Amino acid sequence: MTSAVASAVVRRRLRALLGQRSRRRWIHLVLGGALLMPYFLLTSVLIASLDRGTDPFRSLLWQFIAYLTALPLAAATALFPLVRPLSATAARSLCGLPDDAELAAEPAASWDARTRTAQWFTLHLGVGGLVSGATLALYPFAAYLMLLPVIGAPGDGDPGWMKAVGRHAPLGPVLGVAVAALVVLVTAAAGALLARCAPLLLGPAPADRLAAAEARAAALASRNRLARELHDSVGHALSAVSLQASAARRVLDSDPEFARQALTAIEETTRAAVGELDSVLGLLRVDGEGAPGRTAAPTPTLADLDGLLSRTRAAGVGVELSRSGALDRLPPVVSREAYRIVQEGLSNALRHAGQVPVRLRIAVPRKEELEIEMENPVREATRGRRSGGGRGLRGIAERAALLRGSSDWGAHGGTWRLVVRIPLSAEGPR
Known part of the structure; x- marks a missing residue:
């Protein structure tokens, strides 16, 4: 009986992490990352034009700076009234909200509603950008680790990080599974965060309720x-x-x-x-x-x-x-x-x-x-x-x-x- 209960718990946890609701939340997060890209590219070009010797597309530090600089621009554009119903529609369709969750269906008519929409839009794009980046970078890296015993040790011309990883080639599959599981957990936590914040930021403002x-x-x-x-x-x-x-x-x-x-x-x-x-x-x-x-x-x-x-x-x-x-x-x-x-x-x-x-x-x-x-x-x-x-x-x-x-x-x-x-x-x- 104990093993059956434990098995049921495991299946329920896996379904929560990999089920349809989690996949839809992941799509919602990737959508946020896609919406962030124009702002990210704009700030990257601005950084490159201000410092001709800097290539933000090759430096992880400058990419992070461009990411942080893009968020205020996204927040400013979210002040337009029509952003509110569009964001609410996407959240209602993909966030897996409770049935009683109340989201606004009308354009933002007050500055309170616009400010709350800007907060949601910034959160969606910010978290979505991180999850999209992790999806694009860490899943291939996890696959590389899992195949490391088959591929063999890196050569002399490979990057330094590949040589460092190659020293632990026997542990590659275990590390690959751990990295992939970490990305799944982070994605699930990010989706749950957006689902919790959606009614607070996209729901009717006090002025709307009044x-x-x-x-x-x-x-x-x-x-x-x-x-x-x-x-x-x-x-x-x-x-x-x-x-x-x-x-x-x-x-x-x-x-x-x-x-x-x-x-x-x-x-x-x-x-x-x-x-x-x-x-x-x-x-x-x-x-x-x-x-x-x-x-x-x-x-x-x-x-x-x-x-x-x-x-x-x-x-x-x-x-x-x-x-x-x-x-x-x-x-x-x-x-x-x-x-x-x-x-x-x-x-x-x-x-x-x-x-x-x-x-x-x-x-x-x-x-x-x-x-x-x-x-x-x-x-x-x-x-x-x-x-x-x-x-x-x-x-x-x-x-x-x-x-x-x-x-x-x-x-x-x-x-x-x-x-x-x-x-x-x-x-x-x-």
Whole structure:
């Protein structure tokens, strides 16, 4: 059992060093070395032109100096925004990253992202250049060592390093395998280093994450706003039409005139609902399609309150309205949201209480606040169910909160009471 476990461990280690992921990482490193070559050749030519007696292609020291000088040039070119998605694509394809690794797909838009891309590009080219050099130099050297017993000792005209190696010809195969294994280990370590650094340097920058979070929050707020508008406008119309149709059906034979009036009210209610639906969907058309010269239909305000109340009364709900204060001078956003709040309050009365009298008071008791108060009797059959609230009441609370206002509702002594207060200094949703 012990030998089987040891054999499995060895196979797993060999697969990690020589498997497909390691080979792809080696290709990625060699690609980095290939990208470094233009910079290396440029710095080598510059060094040769500055010192005519120096041949950087024959001196290992000058080659290393040219290599170090080429890295800052590579970092400078990596500041171009398009380097980021190109590097991310190569890393995602060849680095063997985890499935949850997040790399940027867009060009670098901030200096933070550009700097991080430059760091990655320099690391990739620097490590890739070393691995490429080791691949080109040490693998042939390892093969030479392995064949040394067959080739025989070097001659007098061979380089000094070959003569030094030739003194240990019997150990050549062992040394060759060791050199080849060393290159494999270094390549695997370099590939693992790049795989670890890729999400850190090519992943979304903090500014990108913040921008993405803000975009998601804006999209969610837009969806919630659309949901509130649809719920309030269409929901109220459907509740009113349901009651109107029910009343018309009950008296169709006994009171045709009333049925005719109910059908007329249904027609007017649905026409108004279609207009409000077009207004709500117009928000999507303007933001999404961007049709030139096309704007959304105007959203109803408190100036349209009389039409809303007449349609509600046609459904058999008696609405007693009390108004006070300069309601015609309200800020537009406050007037629009106040209309929707009243509409939803009436919808709640229609859905949960039916044809009961509703008392509505809209006032500006102080110059800095609008107050909406609505009361209606609560039926015993629906009292417990309604006290829990629903989407409509939650939408009222959201509308009030967005304008820095407050809302309160509940049943008190057999009467359902809704109170909303909105400061007139609210210039828009926060």
